[in-house]
Amino acid sequence: MEIRMDRTMQKALQITNLAKEFKVGKGVKSLKVYENFSLTVPEKKITCIMGPSGGGKTTLLNLISGLLKPDSGEFKGFAGKTVSYLFQEPRLLPWKTVWQNIDFVSKDIYPKKQRAEIVDKYLKMVDLYDFRDYWPEKLSGGMKQRVSIARAFVFPSDLLLMDEPFKGLDLQLKISLMDSFAALWQQDLRTVIFVTHDLDEALYLGDEIYVLSGLPARVNKSLQVKIPRGERRYGEGKLKELKEEWLADYHDLIFPPERENNG
Amino acid sequence: MKLFTSKDKLYTAGAVLCLLILWEVVSRAVGASIILPPPGETWQELVRIITYENFWTAVFNTTTRSLIGFTLTFLTALLFAVLAGLWKPLYYLFSPLVVITKAAPPISIILLALIWLGTEKAPVLVGSLVIYPIIYTNIIAGVDNVDHKLIEMAAMYRIGRLRKLLEIYLPSIMPYVLAACSTALGLNLRVVIMTEVLSQPPISMGTSLQTARVFLNTAGVFAWTVVAIALAALFDYSVSTLRKRMEVWK
Ligand SMILES: Nc1ncnc2c1ncn2[C@@H]1O[C@H](COP(=O)(O)OP(=O)(O)OP(=O)(O)O)[C@@H](O)[C@H]1O
Ligand SMILES: [Mg+2]
Numbered sequence: 446m447e448i449r450m451d452r453t454m455q456k457a458l459q460i461t462n463l464a465k466e467f468k469v470g471k472g473v474k475s476l477k478v479y480e481n482f483s484l485t486v487p488e489k490k491i492t493c494i495m496g497p498s499g500g501g502k503t504t505l506l507n508l509i510s511g512l513l514k515p516d517s518g519e520f521k522g523f524a525g526k527t528v529s530y531l532f533q534e535p536r537l538l539p540w541k542t543v544w545q546n547i548d549f550v551s552k553d554i555y556p557k558k559q560r561a562e563i564v565d566k567y568l569k570m571v572d573l574y575d576f577r578d579y580w581p582e583k584l585s586g587g588m589k590q591r592v593s594i595a596r597a598f599v600f601p602s603d604l605l606l607m608d609e610p611f612k613g614l615d616l617q618l619k620i621s622l623m624d625s626f627a628a629l630w631q632q633d634l635r636t637v638i639f640v641t642h643d644l645d646e647a648l649y650l651g652d653e654i655y656v657l658s659g660l661p662a663r664v665n666k667s668l669q670v671k672i673p674r675g676e677r678r679y680g681e682g683k684l685k686e687l688k689e690e691w692l693a694d695y696h697d698l699i700f701p702p703e704r705e706n707n708g
Numbered sequence: 709m710k711l712f713t714s715k716d717k718l719y720t721a722g723a724v725l726c727l728l729i730l731w732e733v734v735s736r737a738v739g740a741s742i743i744l745p746p747p748g749e750t751w752q753e754l755v756r757i758i759t760y761e762n763f764w765t766a767v768f769n770t771t772t773r774s775l776i777g778f779t780l781t782f783l784t785a786l787l788f789a790v791l792a793g794l795w796k797p798l799y800y801l802f803s804p805l806v807v808i809t810k811a812a813p814p815i816s817i818i819l820l821a822l823i824w825l826g827t828e829k830a831p832v833l834v835g836s837l838v839i840y841p842i843i844y845t846n847i848i849a850g851v852d853n854v855d856h857k858l859i860e861m862a863a864m865y866r867i868g869r870l871r872k873l874l875e876i877y878l879p880s881i882m883p884y885v886l887a888a889c890s891t892a893l894g895l896n897l898r899v900v901i902m903t904e905v906l907s908q909p910p911i912s913m914g915t916s917l918q919t920a921r922v923f924l925n926t927a928g929v930f931a932w933t934v935v936a937i938a939l940a941a942l943f944d945y946s947v948s949t950l951r952k953r954m955e956v957w958k
Contacts, residue, residue, distance in 0.1 A: 510864060527866065529864070530861075530864045532861065534857070536857050536860075536861040538858060539958075540879040549867070549875070550867070552871070553867070553868065580956075582957060
């Protein structure tokens with residue numbers, strides 16, 4: 446058992462020489478979001494992608510999910526994998542209730558009785574059980590986001606893509622959701638690619654953190670978080686030390702030393 | 709969402725009352741009920757035609773014509789629009805037909821329908837041809853406006869074709885369909901009656917209107933018009949009830 450675990454852990458999904466450009470406007474040169482871009486995503490781990498707004502993170506998830514076709518590049522190990530994609534927007538069906546929206550993705554997968562149990566379980570996890578019969582239109586932004594989180598988790602997939610899933614949530618709820626997420630993830634060890642702007646989130650959940658910068662995007666920095674999840678405290682202790690170390694480097698990156706001297 | 713409050717109803721009642729008074733005043737000024745019968749006389753005539761033995765048969769025949777034509781047209785337009793929305797070549801194939809039926813003068817359609825079908829079926833065909841482009845273009849607009857982000861989401865979660873059709877496309881185009889229905893039902897009724905006036909099927913609302921005109925019974929024309937308006941209002945009420953029921957989530 447142990448040996449098998451080890452072998453699967455070494456497996457990785459591989460993106461090589463990815464290129465993607467967009468036509469973005471009238472009389473403007475097309476925008477090269479990716480060029481000669483390569484990235485390794487370890488399987489059965491949580492990989493965090495950070496980077497500036499407009500830096501190509503959503504585009505990367507769209508390319509991985511197959512919603513966008515790359516101009517060139519190779520995706521090794523992705524073929525045939527089922528994907529749950531937690532979009533940057535909730536994308537709920539307005540004519541279905543909260544409960545039905547989640548049930549929507551489980552209908553073809555589980556038998557009826559089990560389905561109800563599963564949907565209820567995830568609804569409770571995102572703390573929306575009391576709102577199960579609401580129309581999405583009647584929920585707040587953060588509540589809608591939670592419905593879409595529950596939906597993504599209900600769907601059994603090999604690969605889970607999450608685009609800023611915890612934005613717009615208060616700290617307490619965010620931490621409790623991340624804990625539930627970590628617990629769930631521990632059960633089935635899906636490969637997760639997690640886009641976030643929040644370094645604390647990345648450090649709390651991630652195994653591997655990549656920071657993109659520039660256009661065309663490059664992996665500017667990467668970091669492995671080796672602290673076991675059970676020992677991590679959100680924004681505190683060892684994570685805080687890591688963050689400060691990291692921000693010191695980042696400072697040099699954002700404000701190159703020569704510039705600072707001149708100013 | 710409540711569109712009409714009781715205050716609105718009060719204003720509407722006031723407006724109707726104003727119109728009735730205006731009608732009475734003008735008809736007294738004209739002084740010839742063959743040109744403009746007063747409301748009272750129209751009311752008496754209305755009571756008279758309702759008790760007339762063929763009244764319900766006439767209403768029934770016209771309503772049946774209207775509803776059969778509407779239903780067939782609606783189903784055809786729905787089928788064709790969904791197919792054309794999903795498959796572009798069909799869309800291009802249908803578009804000249806739609807332009808032609810939209811642009812052809814109704815009277816040409818009436819004459820052709822009379823030549824082809826005879827007095828009883830002609831009104832059905834004319835009504836259908838007039839409302840077909842309305843329903844069809846509305847549904848096409850609905851299919852075009854389906855949120856592609858929801859379709860992407862469904863594809864991601866491996867939702868099958870049939871379920872996508874029933875659970876995303878259909879509810880998305882529903883508002884367009886219902887809007888088309890509410891316009892088309894009333895218009896169809898009016899066109900059917902108009903064609904009946906010209907084609908003279910045995911017992912119908914259009915025939916009754918024409919008969920009243922021939923006998924210079926203007927109050928009769930008014931009374932039958934009131935009946936037609938009431939019928940149209942009934943149609944409209946049914947659609948808007950259905951609409952409220954189907955769009956509870958809004
Ligand atoms: N479908 C598209 N067509 C044209 N340009 C696009 C498209 N999608 C993204 N872009 C461009 O690609 C760049 C990267 O966009 P992307 O959405 O991937 O950024 P992001 O990193 O997700 O940003 P944010 O953190 O704000 O969500 C942007 O400059 C954007 O203008
Ligand atoms: Mg984004």
